Amino acid sequence: MAVSKEQVLAALEGVKSPDGMPLPRGGTLSEVVVGDGKVFFSITVDADAVKGWEPIRERAEAAVRALPGVQSALVALTAERKAGAAPRPPPRAAPPPRAAGRAESLQGIPGVEAIIAVASGKGGVGKSTTAVNLALGLSALGLRVGILDADIYGPSMPRLLAIRERPQTIGGTRLKPITRYGLSVMSIGFLIDEETPMIWRGPMVISALTQMLREVEWGTLDIMVVDMPPGTGDAQLTMAQQVPLKGAVIVSTPQDLALIDARRGISMFKRVNVPVLGIVENMSYFLCPECGTRSDVFGHGGARDEAQRQGVPFLGEVPLHMAIREKSDAGLPVVATEPDGPHAAAYRSIAAAVRDQLKAGGRAAPRIVIEA
Numbered sequence: 001m002a003v004s005k006e007q008v009l010a011a012l013e014g015v016k017s018p019d020g021m022p023l024p025r026g027g028t029l030s031e032v033v034v035g036d037g038k039v040f041f042s043i044t045v046d047a048d049a050v051k052g053w054e055p056i057r058e059r060a061e062a063a064v065r066a067l068p069g070v071q072s073a074l075v076a077l078t079a080e081r082k083a084g085a086a087p088r089p090p091p092r093a094a095p096p097p098r099a100a101g102r103a104e105s106l107q108g109i110p111g112v113e114a115i116i117a118v119a120s121g122k123g124g125v126g127k128s129t130t131a132v133n134l135a136l137g138l139s140a141l142g143l144r145v146g147i148l149d150a151d152i153y154g155p156s157m158p159r160l161l162a163i164r165e166r167p168q169t170i171g172g173t174r175l176k177p178i179t180r181y182g183l184s185v186m187s188i189g190f191l192i193d194e195e196t197p198m199i200w201r202g203p204m205v206i207s208a209l210t211q212m213l214r215e216v217e218w219g220t221l222d223i224m225v226v227d228m229p230p231g232t233g234d235a236q237l238t239m240a241q242q243v244p245l246k247g248a249v250i251v252s253t254p255q256d257l258a259l260i261d262a263r264r265g266i267s268m269f270k271r272v273n274v275p276v277l278g279i280v281e282n283m284s285y286f287l288c289p290e291c292g293t294r295s296d297v298f299g300h301g302g303a304r305d306e307a308q309r310q311g312v313p314f315l316g317e318v319p320l321h322m323a324i325r326e327k328s329d330a331g332l333p334v335v336a337t338e339p340d341g342p343h344a345a346a347y348r349s350i351a352a353a354v355r356d357q358l359k360a361g362g363r364a365a366p367r368i369v370i371e372a
Helices: 005-012 047-065 127-140 202-214 234-242 256-271 302-310 322-329 342-360
Strands: 033-035 038-046 072-080 112-119 145-149 178-180 183-187 221-227 247-252 276-281 314-317
Touching: 005 047, 038 047, 047 072, 072 202, 112 127, 112 234, 112 256, 112 342, 127 145, 127 183, 127 221, 127 247, 127 322, 127 342, 202 234, 234 256, 247 256, 247 302, 247 342, 256 276, 256 302, 276 302, 276 342, 302 314, 314 342
Parallel strands: 038 072, 112 221, 112 247, 145 183, 145 221, 247 276, 276 314
Antiparallel strands: 033 038, 178 183
């Protein structure tokens, strides 16, 4: 039986705010999104009241999950500071880092040995396609691999891996990843319709990411690959603050415009003490399938030069080729479906370089330093 928005709101009438007001009547609820047994909404309160509202968020989530027909519920608590309110004092500079293994080190994901981010400074450079094929390349090396689609606004994994089913729940509280080509996969795109816009504030994005990290039964993984959204915003900082990232892979095309944004991505990860495992030059060149003529559509070698300039490894290059695009659109990534082809070999080479960088790393968990 499908659950309706009206049923959700009726269930929330039994959840009281700190002043005794039923939750739907207090002006704190966002639009309630309901689809295929999944329910999403946020509760927006003043920043100073967040601590008192967390138990209410938990009760609201429990009330919705108890409804017949609800498979999962995501309730985010977002905070705003009232206009004219006095700003908080600037944070003090963090003390000097202590030795590795310190008590305050970031909490990892149970069963997951290493977490790496695949990022780009801008969209349209083939980051998600690279992330999927990198994950498959790592799996081909004998590693147990999962992939988390952290691009809340533009999730790509449902299309890139042709996943149309919904994830199952375990005990009504945890989600079970979907398995495809040997990968454990989770994406917000599995829980919503492909054409549903995610009109969410930054704090709700952070809450969704945290839940996909902490409330998914990932099992035992050697590596979790996180496909980040483009840019240097909430999602990137959330990952750096919530989990001990072992490193980041930056994807760029060779052209100067993309490299400017890639530079920002590298600087951001360095700033939060996340090791940059290296740069991948995607769409590196085009080889005509008819005549064999090579064309450097976006230039060539720019990412390699930038890696050298930044003092980070160059992981490899991937050509601009029709087969990669067609296979990606069809949910048939080349590493899994054309394992003996040259493109799969390129991705496996990049995966081997990433594995080697991780073996040589072993650095301390990242530490966020906020400058006043």
